[in-house]
Amino acid sequence: MHIVDIIAKKRDGIELSQSEIDWLIKSYTSDAIPDYQMAAWLMAVFFRGMSDTETAALTMAMAASGDMVDLSQVPGVKVDKHSTGGVGDTTTLVLAPTVAAAGVPVAKMSGRGLGFTGGTIDKLEAIPGFKVALECNEFIANLQRHNMAITGQTASVAPADGKLYSLRDVTATVESIPLIASSIMSKKIASGADKIILDVKVGNGAFMKSREDAIKLAETMVRIGQLVDRETVAILTSMEQPLGMAIGNSLEIKEAIEILQGRGEPLLKEVCLTIGSYMLTLGGKAQNYEDGRRQFTALLDTRQALAKFGEFIEAQGGDSSILQDTTKLPQAQFIQEVYSGRSGYVAAIKAAQIGYAAMRLGAGREYKGQTIDLSAGIVMQCRVGQAVQKGQALAVIYTNDKSKITEVDFLIRQAILFADKPVPSPPLILGIVD
Ligand code: URA
Ligand code: CA
Numbered sequence: 337m338h339i340v341d342i343i344a345k346k347r348d349g350i351e352l353s354q355s356e357i358d359w360l361i362k363s364y365t366s367d368a369i370p371d372y373q374m375a376a377w378l379m380a381v382f383f384r385g386m387s388d389t390e391t392a393a394l395t396m397a398m399a400a401s402g403d404m405v406d407l408s409q410v411p412g413v414k415v416d417k418h419s420t421g422g423v424g425d426t427t428t429l430v431l432a433p434t435v436a437a438a439g440v441p442v443a444k445m446s447g448r449g450l451g452f453t454g455g456t457i458d459k460l461e462a463i464p465g466f467k468v469a470l471e472c473n474e475f476i477a478n479l480q481r482h483n484m485a486i487t488g489q490t491a492s493v494a495p496a497d498g499k500l501y502s503l504r505d506v507t508a509t510v511e512s513i514p515l516i517a518s519s520i521m522s523k524k525i526a527s528g529a530d531k532i533i534l535d536v537k538v539g540n541g542a543f544m545k546s547r548e549d550a551i552k553l554a555e556t557m558v559r560i561g562q563l564v565d566r567e568t569v570a571i572l573t574s575m576e577q578p579l580g581m582a583i584g585n586s587l588e589i590k591e592a593i594e595i596l597q598g599r600g601e602p603l604l605k606e607v608c609l610t611i612g613s614y615m616l617t618l619g620g621k622a623q624n625y626e627d628g629r630r631q632f633t634a635l636l637d638t639r640q641a642l643a644k645f646g647e648f649i650e651a652q653g654g655d656s657s658i659l660q661d662t663t664k665l666p667q668a669q670f671i672q673e674v675y676s677g678r679s680g681y682v683a684a685i686k687a688a689q690i691g692y693a694a695m696r697l698g699a700g701r702e703y704k705g706q707t708i709d710l711s712a713g714i715v716m717q718c719r720v721g722q723a724v725q726k727g728q729a730l731a732v733i734y735t736n737d738k739s740k741i742t743e744v745d746f747l748i749r750q751a752i753l754f755a756d757k758p759v760p761s762p763p764l765i766l767g768i769v770d
Contacts, residue, residue: 402492438635453700586665589658690716
């Protein structure tokens with residue numbers, strides 16, 4: 337096979353065969369195809385798209401490019417949950433212990449934050465002593481013992497995706513539905529779960545800006561799951577404002593603990609309840625969605641989910657006394673409120689810009705491998721639809737770098753749009769694809 341022929345075929349809109357796609361991914365992973373030719377192929381895919389058959393072949397080729405984790409020795413239906421990336425999205429830290437407390441094993445490989453989105457692995461590192469890199473045997477042992485294990489994405493799982501994602505990032509080919517779908521599903525399939533729940537974010541703070549595109553992405557991923565016999569459900573949720581109030585690693589751990597205590601932010605809690613009910617249903621512990629909701633609420637109210645979170649933290653070497661005393665989490669030196677310059681109704685909060693502001697404080701990375709400040713971030717004090725008086729606090733900045741406050745204060749105030757008349761709050765759950 338010749339790479340130039342494969343690029344030309346895709347350029348001309350001709351469907352590629354499974355063996356061509358297999359060869360392409362194998363050759364690229366082993367460095368036999370250079371980045372410039374792969375970049376040309378990615379751009380051809382960006383414009384021409386891929387058929388369902390091609391997308392499934394690409395997904396399986398990427399999944400098979402490294403280790404395929406075998407969880408068959410762990411009893412029960414293993415469920416994995418993945419979000420397409422958001423701001424103030426702390427759902428995993430609530431969902432995993434709650435679903436595990438119900439007896440459904442949660443096997444999760446998570447990523448770090450990049451750009452304006454956060455990542456579960458960074459958040460967990462805010463817990464003193466917590467170990468985010470587990471060997472495969474430790475991962476399985478913890479899963480068997482505690483029904484729950486979270487580890488960082490290792491280079492050995494779907495290495496083709498790691499390489500391709502970096503190339504897409506610098507060639508303007510990220511926002512392609514077949515490329516996003518195969519990227520996400522290849523990692524989920526290689527990491528071994530039986531059932532997959534996808535939280536597809538929609539809105540100004542997400543890759544998918546419209547509900548239409550989000551449905552297309554969700555349908556593509558659900559079909560791939562069906563083709564490889566991993567039941568997949570996608571839930572479309574709004575990213576028209578930060579999901580929780582906290583954006584930043586320590587701050588988000590604290591917010592997750594509040595929800596696990598049965599309190600906490602209602603929008604974040606509602607998304608957890610919705611996704612959690614489907615996880616309990618897919619995992620065979622709930623009869624249906626309503627039963628799942630009832631069980632999920634009970635696990636929060638009885639503090640069983642909180643106890644499971646503590647057990648999980650200890651199992652991965654962390655200090656679970658943070659659950660009683662959150663001041664043991666990294667704390668920022670400077671705390672500054674952001675005041676509203678006018679009275680009115682909050683019409684929109686640009687989630688991506690709030691995420692960017694938190695990144696400027698050091699809560700996230702501008703480039704791969706950058707050291708972050710686990711204590712830094714923002715806690716929002718307003719929601720879309722809310723009435724605000726001039727001089728009222730819109731948000732609170734947490735930082736160790738006083739020189740960043742003026743810039744971040746400006747970024748936050750710019751991200752919040754006002755209206756003179758009441759504005760309805762945007763719908764939170766935008767659809768289910770299964
Ligand atoms: N998340 C992924 O893992 N891959 C993408 O392509 C986009 C979001
Ligand atoms: Ca189905």
